[in-house]
Amino acid sequence: MRKSLVAGGAAVLAAAAAWTAVAVAGDGSTQAATPGGPAVPAATAEVTRQDLVDTRTVDGTLTYAGERHLAAAGGGTVTWTAAEGAVVRRGRPLLRIDNEPLVVMYGRLPLYRELRRGVSDGPDVEQLERNLRALGHGDDLTVDEHFSYATYLAVLEWQDDEGLPETGAVDASQAVFLPSAVRVTDAEAEVGRRVAPGQEVLTVTGTRRLVHVDLDAADQALARKGAKVSVELPGGERVAGKITSVGRVAETSGGGAPGEESETTVDVDITLDKVPRTRMDQAPVEVELESERREDVLAVPVEALVALREGGFGVEVVEGTGTRIVAVETGAFGSGLVEVTGEGLAEGTKVGVPAS
Incomplete structure (x- = not known):
């Protein structure tokens, strides 16, 4: 029955080369058992038919996943940062500059402009409104691309809760849009350090x-x-x-x-x-x-290979009370097995292996 095996096969031929070299008979394929040697090997294994997978x-x-570097939108003194390794979710601050928080909101579009009353309609407005609603602000807010008076009131509520200046407008110094919760991997700007606009302050990743x-x-x-x-x-x-x-x-x-x-x-x-x-x-x-996959091939344990004096490898086939050497060509390796082709080899053929 076919089965798949996964393992590395690098350098396994060296193990086979450790066997005593034997000569191949005149036809280049077989040789009778060595006179005076054991008629049958002390240990044998069967030739199997299966899939072999060689790996590297x-x-x-x-x-x-998802490493990104965050920069300060405005200048000031860092007064607090989330700890390295901390997971920061929507509505929570990543850091504080001059004691004002930079809050995480979810979205794929960066906050590239100030969002306030009178701004043109756009998907960034809808993204902001969706977050305000998720954070519990704006009971009368309609989530669309228009910055309405209801949006303005919801922003004021959010700013009051976060301790931000209540301006009714949101810019990149107050919020950062990220695809999902993030994990802080590096706080480049430690507490007490003054940072300039555009200076990298945090490295974050996904979770x-x-x-x-x-x-x-x-x-x-x-x-x-x-x-x-x-x-x-x-x-x-x-x-x-x-x-x-x-x-x-x-x-x-x-x-x-x-x-x-x-x-x-x-x-x-x-x-x-x-x-x-x-x-x-x-x-x-x-x-x-996976380096190579070979399906439905004949395979023997790597240790069944014997080095031939003429070069290449063979296997010692057991037939009744005697043996013969069959020259083989090797292919893929996997899980201590090697693909072989040789004259007369078939599934179930017994071959000699070193006694353990």
């Missing part, structure tokens, strides 16, 4: 965990969007995942100093099938990428 292990980093791999550009063929992978996390935890993003532009780093080699990589992001136990950010992980 690469280094990655466990992190969070969804992912694995990022800087994949060597030469191995780009290993990363296919939608492909399944296996990730080994700190502590030995293993989690399945799927490649969700593969960069289209290669990035080159290093090579600036004399003798330093440059490295060209492609960004690969992996979404995990379940939330990992570890809460560490930037934790090193190992990712198994």
Whole structure:
């Protein structure tokens, strides 16, 4: 019965080469059992028919999706920031400058203009009104693209609750629109520091965990969007995942100093099938990428291979009370097995393996 196996096969031929080399008979395919040797190997295994998957292990980093850098809209002194690692949701402040909060609201359109009475209609107005309603302001507010008097009153209510100047107008010094709740990963502007308009003050990410791999550009063929992978996390935890993003532009780093080699990589992001136990950010992980898949092939344990004096490999086929060496061509590797083709080999054929 066919079954799939997933594992790495690199360097396994070296193990086979450790066997004593044997000669192949004149026809290039078989040889009788060595005179004086055991008639039948002490241990045997069967040739099986199944799918083999060879994998390549690469280094990655466990992190969070959607990193972005936030800048101060106005100048002043930082009087408070959310702690690194804190999750900030709608209606909560990320930081305070001159003791006035910068509040998170949800939306994909940045606050690129001041929103006030008399401003032209637009989706940014609707985005603001949707947040005001979600935060419990504006019972008479109609959520649309028009900044109405009801919108103005709802803004005043919100500003009063947040301790902001009650102007009825909202700008980027008071609110920041983000797609969803964010996690603070770095507070560049510590409390007491003076910041200028446009200066970066916080780095945030989404709350969804992912694995990022800087994949060597030469191995780009290993990363296919939608492909399944296996990730080994700190502590030995293993989690399945799927490649969700593969960069289209290669990035080159290093090579600036004399003798330093440059490295060209492609960004690969992996979404995990379940939330990992570890809460560490930037934790090193190992990712198994599928290198090659071979379906419905004959396979033997790698240790069944014997090195031939003429070059290449063979297997010791057991027939009754005797054996013969059959030269084989090897293919894919996976889970300690190797694909083989050779004269007379079939599913169920017994081959010799080293006694454990």
